Amino acid sequence: MTRILFLCAILLLVAGTAVAVQTMKPDGSAALFTSLERTAGGVSTISSDFVQEKHLALFKTAMTSRGHFYFSKPDRLRWELTAPVSSGFVLKGDKGRRWHERTGRTETFQISQEPVMKLVSEQLFAWAKADFTWLEKEYRITVLQEAPAALRLEPRSAATAGFLHHLLINFSADGRYVRIVELHENDGDYTRIKFVNTVVNKPLQADLF
């Protein structure tokens, strides 16, 4: 269960590139949210590299990994780790596929039959479709900075709050994509994902998904 909830939260973050832009309307920041909503609404694809830093007590030092992230409206996502190991998954409609360098195997799955992936895809598409009702139900959203936009999301449910303290999301200057996501855990560990070389609305190869 913990694993499932964690994964949901994480993928929610990943998907949050488009999401965070659209949904916040707290503290009289309506203008910001309207702007982000309009901007995010114009995003149909995202292609980006990422650098993930794990600041965990489990490791002697921060552990860095790299990979690629692709998103295409309405229902396609690819999350791919390239270093230090190669692994990843693709979501496409109700279907999914995952692979790992160590096992050398690729396996397909049906999202509706994989609780973790189902939650991931649900949240991803909720953000992509700017489902504000759902997002506000899940998180308390605080605007930290208007330009470029920076948001802090705190989980409302006790179950999620059991492992996730808060999320920090920084948007690009034009508000079209997320630049940095930070996941802060209750024990002080945190993970930072920096999205670099991000390209918006570039046609993506069909075989990516």
Next chain:
Amino acid sequence: MVPTFKLFEHLYNFFAVRRTILFSVTALIVALSFLASSRLQLQEDIIAMLPDDSSSVARDFRLLQLAPFTRKLVITLKGGDPVDTAALVAVADRLAERLKAAGIENVMTGPANITSGFFRWLGASLPNLTTEKDLARLAAGSSPDEVRNRLRISFEQILSPEGWALKGSVQEDPLSFSSLALEKMQFLNMVPKMRLIQNHFVSADGKSALLVVDSAISMTDSGGSRDLLERINGAISTAVPAGMTATVVSGHRYTLVNADTIKRDLYVVLTISVSAVFAIYLIFLRSMSAVFVFLVPTSILAIATGAIALYDVNVFAVTLGFGGVLLGMVDEYAMLIYFSCRQGGKDPAAITAEVSRPVIFGAVATLISFGIMLLSSLPGQRQLAIYSMTGIVAALLMSLIVLPHLIKPLSGLKLPLNTSGGALRLPRRAVIAVWLAVLALCSWQSTNIRFNGELGAVSMVTQELRLAEEELAKTWGNMRGKALIFAEGADLESALALNDKLFALISGRIPAGDLVSLSPLMPSDALQRANRERWLSFWQNGRAAQLGRDMAKSGEVYGFSKSAFTQFLATLTTPPPATTLASLRAVGMGDLVDSLIIRSPGIVRVLTMVPDTPQVVSALSEEMKSLPGIHFVSQSRFGDNVGRAIIHDFSRYLTLTSALVIALLIVVFRSPSRVMLALVPVVTGVLCMLGIMGMLGIEFNIFNIAATILIIGLCVDYGIFMVCRLTEGSDHTTSRAVLVSGLTTLAGLGALALARHPSMYSIGITVLLGIGTGIPAALLVIPALCSKDTE
């Protein structure tokens, strides 16, 4: 004349001047019987035919009721095509809500109570659960190579998107020792083809969802079952969209089908039998007095039913279904009195005394037949015996004391249809030849008869129910048909200790998916203590320290800090507290535990389930005998055992009844030839019944055996009447009485043969064949043989 029979002459004379009192008291008794009958509550289940004594069959039946799915309703929700599992799960939730709104609270769509701490608890409990064999695997799993491999996997998992979720488990169990504990969970899977999707029970093919409903309504409660199923069907109709189907399987459905069928049969049988008997009276009696003859058996129905109500308000429907039989059976006494009194020519008191002899002997023979049933361990049989015996005694008294006062002699007129003035006379040799030929044919054909001892053969199972069961087994595996093994103890610890021994005995031979046992996850305190001591001993002598060094060395390669696995290493030498029921409940395993631990006053039973296959049953049955306190109950074997017990019961009664009836005949007739003559209808009826059933391919079941006793009881009456008439100079009214009462019996029983319920049909067809051949034997064969006898 014997004083006993003179008694009825005196009684006639006594009441001849007090008829108002006699009729008033009789009417009062009938009215009170009707009043008592109104208290009755009909019970339509199979309990009537299950032993309620201390036999192993009775005990097995009680134990079978404790099986987890025996008491529950299962609803299979099947998706449309193509199947959208998410939609299926959503509909399952909606249906659960609607069921709750309909007052059905305890509905499970999945193991909703399993808490997030369950897997952590499971891993931490490992020292309590680890066997010698498990430790050998741990030794292999903690080798330097394996440590390196496992830490690499842990490292990679943390980097993956799932890493956030896995960090805690990597710290607590970096070498995946808890997978051993997870494997033990396989022994708790009660639904073989089930998997969990979104915390819901979903079939392996993802096309069906399962809802389990726990209801307090007993499966034997037909009224409650009807209400429950109506509410469930109502919820299904509003929650399940077109394209999806919901199928309910439970004992309640069987109860309802049987109850409805029996009620319909009772209505049909009683209506037809009463109408037919009345019609026969009109044809053969043609007199207002006939109304009184008709009133005797109908009043008897009320009196017998009222007597049963006083004995026990819960009356088996099968017993009342026997009303038709009783109606046709008891009228023979009234008939004999009627024809004799109607014929007249003598003082009615003298006629009554004269007729009382064959009537009483016939009644005693029938009472013997039913009296033997009082010894039965089957409650339905005992109740039937009381019902029938009360009816017979009442019919006897009413026929000999009340009825003679209601019949006026014809004074010189002939009886209706009495054209020949005597019994039907056919060529003696021809009759005997045909009779012998029929007996020979039937004896030969009776060897073809097949016996079906299964309870299912006498229970109503519709095609719809059969298909639902098949679909359930196909979708979910055999979840309702497992054999049960109960480990019994005076307290939980002793029951668990016995359960541990049982598991040790059978676990090697039955795979985890087929074997359901609590032992791997909840051993007894004693075994847990032994496991902990073994665990500690295993990690002593530097093994834990060596593992720590290996982990530090391999961990450094992947950047793990020196303190990364301190917590894990500490658990190796610090055992956890014992696993208890409370701790299992705390992590959400309460429902599962309660399904497998059954408490009764002074007894705790721990349930283990195994496949109910002939191989497993035969292999385990013998071995279980070596473990005192273990009770092995196989549902398939139970059916066979019940069948065998009933056959044994009835075989004993048949032998006893036959012996007692023959003894009675010897006392009555004191002549071997007359005894043999009186037995002609019985022998003919039984042999022809068996032969014709064998010829027609009708299976012989437990109700056919019960009905055979009836054939003996009824046919011996005809034999007694006819032999009395032929050898003691009675007039031809006896033949007429036998013929008319035989026809009314056939009318009553013929109606039973129209019943749809297998038990009633079986009784009907058996007695129809037996009596249908016994009557001609009494009317034709006895006179044919008797003429030789008297020559």
